[in-house]
Amino acid sequence: MSTKSAASHYVEAAIWLIVVAFLFLQTFNFNQEIEIYRYGASSWPRAILLLMAVAAIGQLIFNRTRASRYEMGEIAKAMDESPEESEGTNANTGLKWYLHTALLLALPFVYINLPKLLAGTNDVGSPELNRYKLIVAAIVVVVFMLLAWRNRVGAVLTLPVLFAAMLQDLGFYALAPAFILGVMFLMGERRAGWMGSVMLGIYGILLLLFVVILYVGLPTGYVRPFYDFGTWVVTVLQ
Amino acid sequence: MEVLNNFLGGTVTLFSDPVGILIFFGGVVGGMLFGAIPGVSMLTLAAILLPFTAHLSPEHGIMLFSVIYCTGVYGGAITAILFNIPGAPENAPTAFDGYPMTQKGQAGKAVGAAVMCSAIGGSVSCVIMMIATAPIADWAISAFGPPEIFALVFFGLAVAASVGAKTFWKGWLSILIGLMIAVVGLDPVGGIERYDFDMPYLLAGIHFIPMILGFFAVSEVFVQAEKKVTGAYKAPKLSVDFPSFRELWAHKIAVVRSIIIGFFCGILPGIGATLAAFMGYNEAVRWSKDRMEFGKGKLEGVISSETANNSATGAAMIPLLALGLPGGALTAMMVGVFQMHDMEPGPLVFINSPDLVWVVFAAMFFANVSIIFIGFLETKTIINLLRIPFQFLAPMILLLATVGAYAVRGLPIDVLVMFIAGVGGFFLRRSGYSVAGIVLGLILGKIGEQTFAQAMQMLHFEFSGYLERPIALGLLIAGFMTLLASVYGAFFKTQPVANKPAEETANT
Numbered sequence: 203m204s205t206k207s208a209a210s211h212y213v214e215a216a217i218w219l220i221v222v223a224f225l226f227l228q229t230f231n232f233n234q235e236i237e238i239y240r241y242g243a244s245s246w247p248r249a250i251l252l253l254m255a256v257a258a259i260g261q262l263i264f265n266r267t268r269a270s271r272y273e274m275g276e277i278a279k280a281m282d283e284s285p286e287e288s289e290g291t292n293a294n295t296g297l298k299w300y301l302h303t304a305l306l307l308a309l310p311f312v313y314i315n316l317p318k319l320l321a322g323t324n325d326v327g328s329p330e331l332n333r334y335k336l337i338v339a340a341i342v343v344v345v346f347m348l349l350a351w352r353n354r355v356g357a358v359l360t361l362p363v364l365f366a367a368m369l370q371d372l373g374f375y376a377l378a379p380a381f382i383l384g385v386m387f388l389m390g391e392r393r394a395g396w397m398g399s400v401m402l403g404i405y406g407i408l409l410l411l412f413v414v415i416l417y418v419g420l421p422t423g424y425v426r427p428f429y430d431f432g433t434w435v436v437t438v439l440q
Numbered sequence: 441m442e443v444l445n446n447f448l449g450g451t452v453t454l455f456s457d458p459v460g461i462l463i464f465f466g467g468v469v470g471g472m473l474f475g476a477i478p479g480v481s482m483l484t485l486a487a488i489l490l491p492f493t494a495h496l497s498p499e500h501g502i503m504l505f506s507v508i509y510c511t512g513v514y515g516g517a518i519t520a521i522l523f524n525i526p527g528a529p530e531n532a533p534t535a536f537d538g539y540p541m542t543q544k545g546q547a548g549k550a551v552g553a554a555v556m557c558s559a560i561g562g563s564v565s566c567v568i569m570m571i572a573t574a575p576i577a578d579w580a581i582s583a584f585g586p587p588e589i590f591a592l593v594f595f596g597l598a599v600a601a602s603v604g605a606k607t608f609w610k611g612w613l614s615i616l617i618g619l620m621i622a623v624v625g626l627d628p629v630g631g632i633e634r635y636d637f638d639m640p641y642l643l644a645g646i647h648f649i650p651m652i653l654g655f656f657a658v659s660e661v662f663v664q665a666e667k668k669v670t671g672a673y674k675a676p677k678l679s680v681d682f683p684s685f686r687e688l689w690a691h692k693i694a695v696v697r698s699i700i701i702g703f704f705c706g707i708l709p710g711i712g713a714t715l716a717a718f719m720g721y722n723e724a725v726r727w728s729k730d731r732m733e734f735g736k737g738k739l740e741g742v743i744s745s746e747t748a749n750n751s752a753t754g755a756a757m758i759p760l761l762a763l764g765l766p767g768g769a770l771t772a773m774m775v776g777v778f779q780m781h782d783m784e785p786g787p788l789v790f791i792n793s794p795d796l797v798w799v800v801f802a803a804m805f806f807a808n809v810s811i812i813f814i815g816f817l818e819t820k821t822i823i824n825l826l827r828i829p830f831q832f833l834a835p836m837i838l839l840l841a842t843v844g845a846y847a848v849r850g851l852p853i854d855v856l857v858m859f860i861a862g863v864g865g866f867f868l869r870r871s872g873y874s875v876a877g878i879v880l881g882l883i884l885g886k887i888g889e890q891t892f893a894q895a896m897q898m899l900h901f902e903f904s905g906y907l908e909r910p911i912a913l914g915l916l917i918a919g920f921m922t923l924l925a926s927v928y929g930a931f932f933k934t935q936p937v938a939n940k941p942a943e944e945t946a947n948t
Contacts, residue, residue: 214871218613229634232627234632236632238629238630238897239630239896241901243632246627246889246892246893247623247635250619250623253616254620257613260609260927261609261613264607355669358662358666359662359863359866362838362859366842366858367856369842369852374842385831385838386831386832386835389665389668389669389830390669391829391831401835412843418846419850
């Protein structure tokens with residue numbers, strides 16, 4: 203059991219206890235009496251949080267006990283880490299990787315919040331807000347591509363979140379082809395012909411199944427020209 | 441005799457109506473297909489179809505949903521076995537052994553067992569449902585109040601925590617995460633806003649479908665993608681060698697035990713097939729002579745889980761039709777179908793609409809039987825999905841999950857929540873937590889809190905009131921015993937038995 207591993211147990215327990223403390227403090231916001239129910243609205247979440255704290259401390263004690271047994275040679279080394287924890291993640295577990303991934307994962311939230319702050323409005327019909335959304339979207343995508351180059355696992359995690367963040371504004375119909383190509387590229391596919399054919403195949407199947415057969419109204423977006431493209435696709439298909 | 445006459449009457453009504461036949465086969469194939477496509481589930485199909493049932497007769501609408509329920513629960517086993525993506529929470533224990541079997545090149549055997557056992561469990565459960573609906577409903581009404589249901593939820597969570605993660609503590613932390621997610625929104629007694637952070641979306645609570653899709657389908661794609669990117673990805677091996685009759689016969693006791701467990705779990709309102717599958721699996725581990733083999737690709741694990749969850753489908757119709765209480769997500773949607781036709785499920789349905797009840801019972805029976813025939817044919821086709829390179833399959837799964845999350849309420853934020861849950865699930869799985877435990881906590885959390893509140897009001901806020909309710913007391917004691925056994929195992933055994941399936945569970 204290395205010092206690094208021991209430290210990670212303390213960090214894990216500390217994260218749990220910080221989350222528990224934060225959520226416990228939040229219970230005071232709804233700690234109201236209910237006439238017919240003596241325990242009120244906060245007792246159930248507080249009981250869960252108490253159990254969480256106990257389990258987090260139990261987990262820490264368990265890990266430390268296991269560590270001391272390990273040092274005495276009582277437990278086989280194979281027990282120390284599960285295959286899932288170690289397999290294929292050597293390059294993706296360090297603090298640097300986590301920070302880099304956190305930076306990537308922050309990008310979707312930059313896209314969600316920055317245009318509203320710049321435009322000073324939350325009105326989806328505002329042309330100024332939509333203009334900022336387009337500018338921020340372009341910048342975020344460029345930054346994503348630059349960061350993704352050095353952290354492909356982090357990029358795979360971020361791309362769907364970014365897609366979801368932009369879905370309401372730019373629409374499913376315009377974003378889906380780029381998303382399909384992006385996922386394939388990040389997973390190592392480089393054959394342009396295959397990528398194009400698979401993209402068209404998946405896009406076609408989805409549109410046929412959900413738009414033509416089942417009439418599911420997928421988001422068309424608000425921001426032009428993406429909105430125009432989405433409504434054009436729906437008009438053509440339906 | 442009366443039951444047989446009613447069943448024959450229902451069968452004749454079902455198969456003498458061309459529209460009914462079309463809807464029946466549409467439901468059978470649709471349930472299997474949506475259950476088996478990675479990233480979507482029978483719930484996605486049901487959510488998409490729900491608005492359209494307004495154009496159908498009540499018989500056709502309810503029959504369609506009940507058929508989708510039977511075949512969809514089976515269909516979810518295919519993705520659990522082939523891709524480690526349970527189609528629904530009730531298929532999660534199927535993945536514990538089914539996916540390792542796929543990795544060992546025994547996918548066909550696992551799927552074949554799932555086909556046979558789903559059909560057997562579902563059909564037997566349907567027969568019992570037809571014979572015993574009235575007496576069991578009477579017993580459940582008198583014997584199972586909120587204290588008993590709360591005690592059962594507690595017992596179920598204690599069992600699930602002991603098999604769900606890398607360690608017992610992580611199993612419980614996973615369950616507790618789910619319980620905390622269920623707290624978000626309005627409290628079930630006073631309607632007080634909790635953890636809404638002034639966001640209207642959170643006021644209504646976090647919907648479980650985006651969470652299920654995120655924790656299961658999306659996080660699985662992320663895990664496989666990481667392996668692909670780092671070069672650790674191994675394509676699953678293909679096989680279509682179905683299990684022999686002798687192999688299945690060797691597990692007859694596991695099948696009977698799982699039918700009984702599944703039926704009794706399914707009959708209890710709000711519990712449904714998920715707990716049935718977990719308990720069926722856990723009991724198989726407990727009674728087995730070679731427990732250490734569970735979680736590594738043992739056929740009995742698949743058999744126990746799939747028999748139990750399909751056995752619960754027939755039983756889940758009893759509280760729905762007899763009491764008006766849904767046992768899970770899909771039966772809750774059936775309540776919606778009833779309401780769209782200005783009907784309320786409950787005892788009056790048996791008096792006012794006996795035709796509806798018996799058409800539904802007959803349809804469910806034949807849907808379970810058809811799993812054997814259509815299931816084998818469909819499986820041979822679906823197993824070929826494994827031939828598709830993962831970089832081509834991944835965007836398809838993610839976009840199907842996107843449509844599934846969006847179709848529930850038409851909210852793009854549900855898609856965002858799903859992908860955030862996927863990222864969370866990816867990191868939690870890396871650390872040995874169980875996403876199946878989180879989802880179970882989420883689903884049972886609301887029921888647990890609601891029944892606890894009702895129980896305490898019933899018992900005048902005296903915990904000693906449980907001493908006068910033997911069933912509730914027995915379940916609470918069983919839950920605590922499970923807990924203590926797990927704590928003992930965690931600290932004093934060098935290699936806890938529960939860890940073996942659990943380590944693999946971390947995959948799910």
